[in-house]
Amino acid sequence: MNTFSFCDGLMNDRADKKAARATADQVAREANVSRVAVSRAFNPNASLKPEKRDRILQVARELNYTPDMAARSLVTGRSHLVGMIVPDVCSPWESQEIDALTTALQAEGFATLLFKAKADFSMDPRLLTYMRGFNPDSVIAFTENILPDVLCGFLDRAVPIYVIYDDVAQFAGAASGTLYDRLLVRQKNGIEQAVALLQGYGVRRIAYLGGKAQSLANAERERTLKETLAERGMDAPIVLAGDYTYDTAFRATLDLFRIGEGADAIFAANDVGAFGAIDALRHELGLSVPEDVKVVGFDDIPQAHWKSYNLTTVRIDLEERVRALVRLILMRLRAPDATPFTETLNTRLIVRGTVG
Amino acid sequence: MNTFSFCDGLMNDRADKKAARATADQVAREANVSRVAVSRAFNPNASLKPEKRDRILQVARELNYTPDMAARSLVTGRSHLVGMIVPDVCSPWESQEIDALTTALQAEGFATLLFKAKADFSMDPRLLTYMRGFNPDSVIAFTENILPDVLCGFLDRAVPIYVIYDDVAQFAGAASGTLYDRLLVRQKNGIEQAVALLQGYGVRRIAYLGGKAQSLANAERERTLKETLAERGMDAPIVLAGDYTYDTAFRATLDLFRIGEGADAIFAANDVGAFGAIDALRHELGLSVPEDVKVVGFDDIPQAHWKSYNLTTVRIDLEERVRALVRLILMRLRAPDATPFTETLNTRLIVRGTVG
């Protein structure tokens, strides 16, 4: 129960095939054609007389026939599977991303193969080994401390790998060495707008409530915030440790005001953290938001517009991002050796009720 | 973009195999054994001299070899894939369930194959056709209006299918006709406790804020609530239409108090709906919870303990439920013809701050 029973422990008891699925041979026999014709009927670019194709598809429908993906994968080398490695499916932001990616990929004929990494963003090496067995055409990792190069070592076919740093996705192909396709998020815009707004309200002391320590997204946001404050001649932020969770953000905020010196505004590394901060301020410290303390989040998850929070937050457009990522994957699969692409997305501030 | 390009629109361009994965033949050659021996080395119950097995596994590690699941699936008839059909991955309850199921199944050597159904709980028939191609060993559907029998028609192998009604999971095997494995949730306990608590506070007029109309879970909860109220000699509830979303719950609550006659307590079909109701009461209607109106939810999602809501809710133990479901799947795969099993789970009230 505690460990994987993968790879070296699989039970390979043969399945009962009493109610076996229809095969291409059966369809061929029934329709008086060769098996090859059936195959061609299901491949739109193959040449086959239209009426013949129609008849075959008709018979296939009657027999409830579908090409077997395993067999197809074996000869084609394409599994039509996209592996996703996720530490926490419950996280609102990640679940949104999984949802949107699955929808988009499904429309392109790919199915999502979901794997759960460990909660600390790390990954059991055996998980990679296991995943490799399924031959995914591409891999998207939400796990920030497995670097593309490491992943590449395990997936030794030329599999496009995208590692999502929340902000950055990188591609690594065994062939392309250290050159990656990149999906970048320009944090600057949103943070710039947020800081300008705060400054307009006369905010002076800003606290940054961080995400997971290993998170590169978190590092990038912190760096950009510091840079922006400096450019505007404002004081450097007080940095609090966090881990993207509500509870940790809640406690960190309590500490900031009870033990520490407090702040005029809190910049949280993600929306869920912002919720924790808001609740600590309002329900435990007796402070009001935004009158006493202003709060800004990151992500703009659906919960951000709930009236209890009504959060002002820096938004990354999810649909745009997913479209871009899917486009990268498809292009890379089509042209494995093309020179690396780079797509850049913008962020912008969504102004709601927690500032001003 | 709008429709599936499944099945009849697949691009089957051959993948470049320049960096091909190691095959069992290569391992065999390198280790001076037959290919069969390699196969046996990876199947623990096969008989093979221990030292030979060790040597093979060693070579396999060096060559970074993993058995190809597609090939294995082809001959074995087992894909080690569990298909999940989900309308909304973002829903907190469903994402929790996906997360826990994936973790548990992964530990048993199964990977999760995720498909997205339409938002109205319905499913494109082509989605089933598509999924069938991957030969999942079992299917878990979160989509309430695809009945097991319909699913069975598409998956004509003896595939265990579990349809999750949030409260009820049923199994349908082509062989077993209309007899299902059943995973039941006893709603009665939790609702009983909630009603008793409300009655103790002198509540008289209760509103039931429903979930999706097609949802059987919703129907069951409404029915049980009515039954319980009747048993205790209380008035029948006012029933409001909903769809499990925050926004709809928010508006329904406004209507109830502005157009309708209001209520002393609101029973929401799920936690997210309860949040919508609470926010409408507090932030739009100027009423306080729990003093003016008491609110009870369903599910006990992680957000329920957030201070802004601190929701009193009827809990279904997720871990227990997932364990039971995985156990059912494994047993059914091991013994396809065994007589149907039934597991029953309980619910209980988690008392927090929205009542009392």
Place this chain on the structure above:
DNA sequence: TTTGTTGATGAACACGTTTTCATTTTGTGA
């Protein structure tokens, strides 16, 4: 030593497709 039993071994087959290639059919213009 002989017999019987158990465990290890590899050749051949099976799984359900796609693809290659040589062949046949169809269509088009002179």
Place this chain on the structure above:
DNA sequence: TCACAAAATGAAAACGTGTTCATCAACAAA
């Protein structure tokens, strides 16, 4: 009608594995 290109067709090979079956070695019991 003929010649030629283009499209349609099916036989056979390939993909990478698990399993069956007959064989062989080893070892214990008679």
